[in-house]
Amino acid sequence: MSNYTFVFLEIFSQEGGIQAYVKDVLKAYLSLIKNSNHPSKTDIFLLRDAPDCNNPLTSNLINYHYLKTLPLWKGRLKLAINLLTHLIQKRPQRVFCGHINLAPLVQFFCQPLGIPYTVLTYGKEVWKTLPKAQQTALKNADSIWTISRYSRDCLCQANNINLNKVEIVPCIVDGDQFTPEEKPTELIEKYQLQDTKVLMTVARLWSGDIYKGVDVTIRALPKILQFFPNVKYVVIGRGDDRPRLEQLTKDLGISDRVVFAGFVATEDLIDHYRMADAYIMPSQEGFGIVYLEAMACGVPVLSGDADGSADPLQDGKLGWRVPHRDPEAVAQGCIEILQGDDKRCQGQWLRQQTIAQFSPEALSQKLASLI
Known part of the structure; x- marks a missing residue:
């Protein structure tokens, strides 16, 4: 070398x-x-x-x-x-x-x-x-x-x-770490998610990062709840925008359907992905490692449609891509994911397609070709 x-x-x-x-x-x-x-x-x-x-x-x-x-x-x-x-x-x-x-x-x-x-x-x-x-x-x-x-x-x-x-x-995901498992009972009890469909976002809740789309997903919830009344939305992350987001849930009358989990250490994130039925982040990302992590755990994903998430979602082959500031589009995508009829909801297939292209081995091969 x-x-x-x-x-x-x-x-x-x-x-x-x-x-x-x-x-x-x-x-x-x-x-x-x-x-x-x-x-x-x-x-x-x-x-x-x-x-x-x-x-x-x-x-x-x-x-x-x-x-x-x-x-x-x-x-x-x-x-x-x-x-x-x-x-x-x-x-x-x-x-x-x-x-x-x-x-x-x-x-x-x-x-x-x-x-x-x-x-x-x-x-x-x-x-x-x-x-x-x-x-x-x-x-x-x-x-x-x-x-x-x-x-x-x-x-x-x-x-x-x-x-x-x-x-x-590209970014990658460690498929040996991020794996599908049953929903962790301990976390389901901690966040009171028994008998619910769980939507999840992992993001910084900073006022400078509104583009992450947590507020958009909150605005989409009333429509989603019309089709799936047992839905809860778990938001993982911390930051100065949390009070605004909490107030938004109160204004919409859905504060009992949103769980602000706060900061979760990296080593505990995998179990949190496993309790999700869908990973929702209508954002504007340079790439979006979180989409890879969710899909490696067999969790279907929704992203924005005008950003770097096109790569991990393989231009929509692996997930839903919607206009990132459109609550109606986010709601429709979430409803389709929770219905579960689409191939993009098949966890094992989703994982295989993700690991094939974005593994540590793939990154090593790319680096070898460049240096």
């Missing part, structure tokens, strides 16, 4: 979609270098992670540079000095830049040294026209990776980037 360097904002000190994606990419990369006949040591620079962070990916093949320093400007200065010194001394064959905010710095150092670099992008952070320095860093990159066709198209259109420069490196 070649001598590579990675630069990230943070991976291990916070949980989120970007962090989960980066961990999966690094796991796949680590499996490649472990199986290489001549593995080289890889250096990974982490601006906001500290040495005492919970890092499950430690390896004697990776040298982590933890650079978290307060105040923040000191951390950025520390990154710049350490990275430049490393590039001059080690001359890696390629630098992988893990966030658009770091791309101008990586370009500034790599270009004069003749070191090619790749920029990893995720979702909405690159969907709009970027500042000139970030645009220039993208245009001068040797390649760009992103997670879905939608993110690629938004990125290229907004920033005048050549489509051929962008590679799709």
Whole structure:
């Protein structure tokens, strides 16, 4: 394997979609270098992670540079000095830049040294026209990776980037972890879901993330209840938008049909998926790992119809895609899922189709073809 360097904002000190994606990419990369006949040591620079962070990916093949320093400007200065010194001394064959905010710095150092670099992008952070320095860093990159066709198209259109420069490196799901099982009795009792059909969403409840569509699903409930009076909607997540959403359920007279479960730790999420009859998130996602997780557990899904969810849902082959701010369309989709007559409701088939395309093995094969 070649001598590579990675630069990230943070991976291990916070949980989120970007962090989960980066961990999966690094796991796949680590499996490649472990199986290489001549593995080289890889250096990974982490601006906001500290040495005492919970890092499950430690390896004697990776040298982590933890650079978290307060105040923040000191951390950025520390990154710049350490990275430049490393590039001059080690001359890696390629630098992988893990966030658009770091791309101008990586370009500034790599270009004069003749070191090619790749920029990893995720979702909405690159969907709009970027500042000139970030645009220039993208245009001068040797390649760009992103997670879905939608993110690629938004990125290229907004920033005048050549489509051929962008590679799709999708999100994945661990099919050994996310598996179908019977509904967990303990959780059914905890949330009082006996004899109910369960709709579920896992999302941040931040006022800046209204696009996740929890409010739309709540507005769809009165119509759904006309057909399935025993429906309950479980919302997993925390954030400052929860009071507004709770008030909305009261205004609609359905507060007894919505369960705000709050924060659920990652290791407990799998059992929560298993208690759902449908995973509902009419959103605007860069990809939507949660759809993969639900489908790997055999749970039918509904998403928005104008975003990166087209990839995990395989253009509607595996799930319902509806206008993301339309309660009527969401209600109709939920009713069809709960009726259960569609092939997309067959849990085992849904799981097989998902794992075939979005497994860790598929990601390793993709990385092998790129690096």
